[in-house]
Each structure stands twice: as C-alpha cells, then as structure tokens.
Amino acid sequence: MSDAEPRVPLAHRVPDLGALELLLAIARHGSLGRAARELGISQPAASGRLRSMERQLGVALVDRSPRGSRLTGAGALVTDWARRVVEAAEAFDAGTQALRGRRDSRLRVAASLTIAEYLLPGWLVALRAQRPDTAVSLLAGNSAAVARWLFAGEADLGFVEGLAVPEGLDGAVIGHDRLVVVAAPGHSWTRRRAPLPAAELAAASLILRERGSGTRQVLDSALSRWGGLGEPLLELASTTAVKAAVVSGAGPAVLSELAVAEELAARRLREVRVEGVSLGRALRAVWPRGQTPAGPARELLGLTGSRL
Amino acid sequence: MSDAEPRVPLAHRVPDLGALELLLAIARHGSLGRAARELGISQPAASGRLRSMERQLGVALVDRSPRGSRLTGAGALVTDWARRVVEAAEAFDAGTQALRGRRDSRLRVAASLTIAEYLLPGWLVALRAQRPDTAVSLLAGNSAAVARWLFAGEADLGFVEGLAVPEGLDGAVIGHDRLVVVAAPGHSWTRRRAPLPAAELAAASLILRERGSGTRQVLDSALSRWGGLGEPLLELASTTAVKAAVVSGAGPAVLSELAVAEELAARRLREVRVEGVSLGRALRAVWPRGQTPAGPARELLGLTGSRL
DNA sequence: CATCGCTCATCACCCCAGCTTATGACCCCA
DNA sequence: TGGGGTCATAAGCTGGGGTGATGAGCGATG
Secondary structure, eight states, X not given: OOOOOOXXXXXXXXXXXXXXXXXXHHHHHSXXXXXXXXXXXXXXXXXXXXXXXXXXXXXXXXXXXXXXXXXXXXXXXXXXXXXXXXXHHHHHHHHHHHHHOOTTOSEEEEEOHHHHHHTHHHHHHHHHHHOTTOOEEEEEOOHHHHHHHHXXXXXXXXXXXXXSOOTTEEEEEEEEEEEXXXXXXXXXXXXXXXXXXXHHHHXXXXXXXXXXXXXXXXXXXXXXXXXXXXXXXXXXXXXXXXXXXXXXXXXXXXXXXXXXXXXXXXXXXEEEOXXXXXXXXXXXXXXXXXXXXXXXXXXXXXXXXXXX | OOXXXXXXXXXXXXXXXXHHHHHHHHHHHSOHHHHHHHHTOOHHHHHHHHHHHHHHHTSOOEEEETTEEEEOHHHHHHHHHHHHHHHHHHHHHHHHHHHHOOTTOSEEEEEOHHHHHHTHHHHHHHHHHHOTTOOEEEEEOOHHHHHHHHHTTSXXXXXXXXXXXXXXXXXXXXXXXXXXXXXXXXXXXXXXXXXXXXXXXXXXXOEEEOTTOHHHHHHHHHTGGGTSOOOOSEEESSHHHHHHHHHTTSOOXXXXXXXXXXXXXXXXXXXXXXXXXXXXXXXXXXXXXXXXXXXXXXXXXXXXXXOO
C-alpha cells in the first residue's frame, strides 16, 4: 500500500452532517426557527451554524427576511447535493443500528454479504419510514450461514443470492442479480461491436477475488464448459479492491451488477457483453419451511418488491 | 408545512465525516498510525476516534494487534456503508467548490439544473482524480442562460438537455435523458400489463411542477396531439416535492429519469410504460461555434463519455 | 397607531469533543 | 537485547457549537 502523503481531509471542507441536516430542514420549513425546533436546537444555534456553513462554502445559501427564509439558487443546488449525503448517512444509520443487533429485536434478519451491503440498508430505511418502532437486527454471512441461522432460530428471515433455495427452506424471488464483465473505458473489450464469446472470457486473465469467494465460484462453474477460469491477472481480497484495480486500468473483472451499478452510471467502468454463458442469479428471501413470514418480516418483504 | 416534532437528529447517531474517513483509511492501510498520518492527525487521536465511533455504534469494527489492524466482519460491512457516505460528501465538495466559482478558474462550466444536480458532481470528482489542480467554476441555469453565458464569454463549456442545439453553438451528444411516468407501488397504473396509451396520460390528473418548468413544457408539447396536459392534481415547486408526493401515494407524475433513478432502484417508485409518445431528449455538451474545446474542457468532455 | 407575533441577528458565557505531546506495553526480528 | 513497528493511556489545551437574553425589522390586527 502506498505511503500516506498528508492530505487535507474531506471533513474540513464539507460541513458536518448536522449542518447539512439543518439546511434540509430550512428548505422544508422556510424558516430557521422552525428548522431549529425540528432538530432540537435553539434558533441562535441554527443561525450561527448556517452562517458558518455559508462562510465555509463561500456561497450564500439562504435569503433571510423578517418573514421567513428561502433558498437562493445556489442554495437549492447545494441542498440537493446535501440530500444525497444525508440519505447515505441514513442508510448507514439503519444498517449499523441493525448490526448492533439487540437480542430483543422484533425482526431478526440474516443476509448474504452482497445483499446486506447494497440492498438491505435501503429496505431498512423504508421500513423505518413505515413502522418507526420496528427494531431490526442483522446477521451477515454466506448462504450456508444464513441457512444455519434460520434453522437455529437465530433469524426470522433470510436473504440469499444463488440458483437454488437451500434444502429445508421456503423462499420467494425478490429480484435478480447478474455477474457482469467490466473493464476500464478504453480497454479493447469496450470497443468490440459483437459480444465477447464465453470461451474468450474463460481464456482471459482477469482480476479476481481470492479463491473461495462466491462470485468466483459461480463464475468458475459457469465457465466450466470452456475449461473454467484462466490464470488470474491479480487476486484481491475485496470487491472494492477489485473495482479500484479495474478503474485504474489494470484489467477486466467480473463482478455483481449491484457492486458496479454506480461505476457504470458514472462511466468509470464499461460493461462488456458476453454471449454463450448465463451469469444471472436470483435474489431470494428465505425462511424455514412452513413458517410463512408474518408481522414485521412480511412488512419488510413487501418493501423488497416481493408479492409473497 | 407540518409542525416540527423534535426528533433525535441523524448527526447524533452517525459518526461524523472525519471518523468515517478515518475508518476508510484504516481499511486501506491496515494500521491506525498510518491512517492517522494520511489524515494529518496524531496516532492517539485516531485511536480515540475509532474507539468512540465503536462505542457510538455499539459494534467492534477493527481488530487491533501489535502488528497491525484489520477490519472485523461487521467492520467491513460498516466500512462499505461508510464509503457511500464519503463518496456523496466528495461529490458535494466538488460541486460546492465549483459553485464558489473563483474568477481565476481554469475551466468555467455552465450547466442546466438537472445536469448540474445529478451528473456534474460525479464528473468533477473524476476530473479531480485525474487532474487534481484543475479549478472549475460552475454556473447553473436553464438552456437560454447557458447559451447566454457562453456567448458572453463567461463560460467555456456548457451542458444542456433538450431537442436541439441552441443557434450559434456547436455541440456533441453526451448521453440521453428520458421523461418517465412514475407512480407509487400499488397504484393502478403499476398493475397494467400493456403500456399506457398517451391519450390516457394526457387525460389524467398528474402531480406537476409549477407552470414554466422545463419538464412540464416538454411534456405538454409532447402531448399536444392529445390536447396537452390535463388539469394538474397538484402543483409543486420542486422536483423533490413532486417525488415525495408521488411516493406518499398522492398520484402519478412525470419526471426525468435522472431524478428518479434512485427511487426506482429502491422500488419506492415504479415506472409506468407509455406508448405513442416519445419522451426522450439528448444531453449535450455545447460551446460557441468554432471554439472546439481544448485543455481542461476537453478533459472533462472525455469523462462524460463523449468521443468529441 | 400601538401592539402582537413572527422573523432573524448579536452578545456573553460555558462546556466538552477532539486535538496534542509524552509515555508505556506488547510483539517481532535482526 | 535493542530497535522497529504496533496500539493505549494520561494530562492539558482549545475552539466550535451550544444556551439564554435581548433587540430590530416587518406585517397583520384591533
């Protein structure tokens, strides 16, 4: 790992979450005082905070008047950007709260890592909006672990990705994931007109997670007809590390669509279409056979888009 | 606007950005001390901060040992969630920095509101990663304002959405946007099997932005063959307000795909397919005729995916 | 016209979160 | 056995952000 040139940290250039929340509250209420009340602080505190945020950013955000406050044009834009930060923080909060995992939770969820990482926080935020008092706890692990937790009665509801429902569990498909081949813009594969033949994918040197990761296993078995995966170009310990290597142009990789959705949208990565091999897999909610989810579990299932 | 029941603010439950950044740095470096150095703080500061973050979250994040530190399982998950917050903060920072708009910027960009809100921050983050010393300034306004700024020499490069390149400007298509009909899950339109006929859309009561907004104009002219838009169900001042109303089930609306991408992915909203009317529009980079972008402008264009 | 009710700003004061430096314990390796 | 690395603890300082009191601008109301 490269060494540590001191950098001005982001936290010094971005207002803290409290200030961003304040800005959103001001936008909603059109008044510093009411925004302050919503956040449980005094009106002078809000006034001072807003002022120091404007000083820090060097932009006037709010037009104050004796009969209320309105966002300036720039303020509206900044507020929209701030909303994204706050939403990410809300997902973070919902996730960590579940991870804290109090034993007395009304709903105990077990999920595969991919789902826990990319989908679950959003569901939990939605669930909280709908039933603010439902305490949820979360256990994250691979499919086998999820099944184990369900059988042992340590979880009420599980989420796994994979081709089949584990034996002894019932399940419902709640969505789909797909492994996609990605490469940095400019890589020769991104200039192809025709899809990449599976055989060529199997023959190529890819950036991979270390042996044993779920993604790698799925890929290897999907390519078994072509002799399985070739020699890896690089073996890395985390999805994030793989993405970073691909973005920096080290080579192509195969990752879950969920993991690369943002990078594809921002065009930091390009998808390479492949033919001759199917890399889709279902996302499933699962529960012990016979124990049809009810109560909060059913509520959460509804939010995932499942019709049960 | 409803009244202000005091709520525990998010900021008290989520570690501040500095702490999240620290966690990411620890994950990268595998050492508190090196992470501290990267952030320009002392090792005891990092130690204390990490400890208080773990106490706040009630989760052990890092396994310390006399020869380094590694994330725990829960820590890895928390780190992934934290990364999203930090990335949103980076986009916020890039955006506001441009908005501050120092006169001596190397690159002065003018953009329509939609592009400034949803796409530009990501491009600026990417540009910064690639050319850390390029100062960018941003002017945001409607298409006419963008054209005006370019003609007046107050901006070097513009971004607009719309059907045609404004007179006197050259341009390149960098992407596409589409107006989509959205409704809350469960709305009758979301249960249709066949696409909604345009005539039915025109006849319906929709939640709309106030008269004069670009989206509303485009929609109205696209539906002119069917008599234009019907009576609005509700008129609201911002895209955000419209989205909130739709999510809460007030009724359907028509919004830019960019604006609702997240809500669609999280299934808070559903897209209703429509037939008989085309609601696509190109996203274009534009510049004064003849002044082909060069230098940083060209660099930025490359990041948008344009081939120029 | 005076007064009330809402807006926001300013001032004085206070407190604690988070920083620093100095130090110590643990582990590994040469 | 000492020197490099790890992390933790302790003591002390500082400043950002909080409170509460107060005042000024504007509009509606009797």
